[in-house]
Amino acid sequence: MDYVIIGNSAAGIGAVEGIRQVDQTGSIAIISDEPHHTYSRPLISYYLGGKVEQHNMYFRPKTFYRDYDVEPMLGNPVTVIDAAGHTVTVAGKKIKYGKLLVATGGSPFVPPIENLAGSDVFTFTKWDDAKALAKAAEKAERAVVIGGGLIGLKATEGLLNLGLNVTVVELADRVLSTILDEKASQIFGTHLKSLGVTLITGDTAAAVNRDGEGSVTGVTLKGGNTVEADVVVVAIGVVPNTVLADTAKVKKERGIIVDEHLMTSAKDIYAAGDCVETFDILRHIRRPQPIWPNAYEQGRTAGINMAGQPLAYKGSFGMNSIEVKGLPTITVGMYDAVGPEYEILAKSDAESLTYKKVIIHNDRLVGAVFVNDIDRAGIMTGLIKDQVNVKAFKHDLISDNFGYAVFPEALRKERLSS
């Protein structure tokens, strides 16, 4: 094979599309331990809640592999990468590669919890997780979700849509603490409670409680309280899955280290998506930035490079869009900043649960938070990405009718004429 891609999600598919922009004839194999045609992992909460049916789970049409002349090898994991010999091993068989992409994604982080092993306990990152949870939820009334981050709250939404009573247990003092500032978290917490969710913060699970037959009866928290439940979802977080990359001895820190062409420390082995760490252009550090758009773009960029056309990946910054049964919320870049060098403009309305905040540094926008008022948020993302000087119109940034009409004429024309 000219190209072997390990991973069949955003980064893997991005790589196929990137390779084919440059090379229409080279042979491509895409390998995944999951048996499914490429599907959208973020949709699993919608699937769980009955909002998306099987046929709409797929990220690309059923004809995708044929259209792009890709050989899909689905249902078996790659067990070993031999960097020197340029081979990967799948189901005991060696496949030779010219260029390899490792897009193994993230793995759910599961802390030590007593009695965790057994039925009725789930992580929530793959389609099969959602299928298993949906089946268990059929005969369940109460669920406890360990972790009040993005995955935990999307699982919560799915479970609410199935009519379950849900308790969310979050170790931090507020939900979504890694993507929202305190105020936005509070609004989100208020919203969750209004949906009937029981929210426990500053605590986490110590043990899963089971009856004599092994069925879950609840969770005992570190603080000593007990939450009764029929199913448990562990959604503490996701860490880069570097297990396979380790077999090729590529350099890693928190995630696989790649250069600006997304190549690892091993020649001809590239990596992209949630398994890598990349440069955060706002924080000026390397870190895993496991979000869908980054994964796709990294995969596509890696693919273009693998096909021989050098294209630098400049890095990215964090951004998230989350909605749990209403209350659309978007954060882009920094969501909090302390220090005299930062200027923060914000406004909120407690009744309508709306909140807007922007963070400015050296007259450049470096972060924005929007709760329940997200229309045209992308204009802000563009200003952050391009580090546009916003001095002339910064007080309009949080106004209700913010748009290009408040831009200085020259800047407006520059940005709208392309």
Add this chain to the structure above:
Amino acid sequence: MATKAKTTKKRRRVQADEKVCIGCKLCEVACIVAHSKSKNIIRAFNEETPRALSRVLVEESKPLTFALQCRHCDDPPCAVACMTGALRKDPETGAVLHDREKCVGCWMCVMVCPYGGIQRDMREGKAASKCDLCLELDEPACVAACPNAALFVVEDED
């Protein structure tokens, strides 16, 4: 999608001339009608509830007014960010098209569109809504409706 297709660089979009825009918003009316069920202005506004959304937005900061809609980017950030595959650049026409049936309204596209060109359509379940260039018409409805030629189609091919 043609087999192993390269990405086309064909690009077509509606451009506004703010100097001659009179702020009448007839483009918004025409867009609503073009995307209504009946395609009839009276029925679209009086009978179809909830009413279709305009995919073109007239921005105002008097005396300045201009219309803005999807720029149908060469490399659309919305299609990169779309987690369902609902947003795709059509290689034949160059248009950035949206499949409402696949969309779940996650608003990733709203988060990344640098033009603010994607609306949230909350009718019958939530989904994104954006300019589709009225591909089934001879020219986009907004362009046809503009009384002062402030809107026109720009086309280029790489």
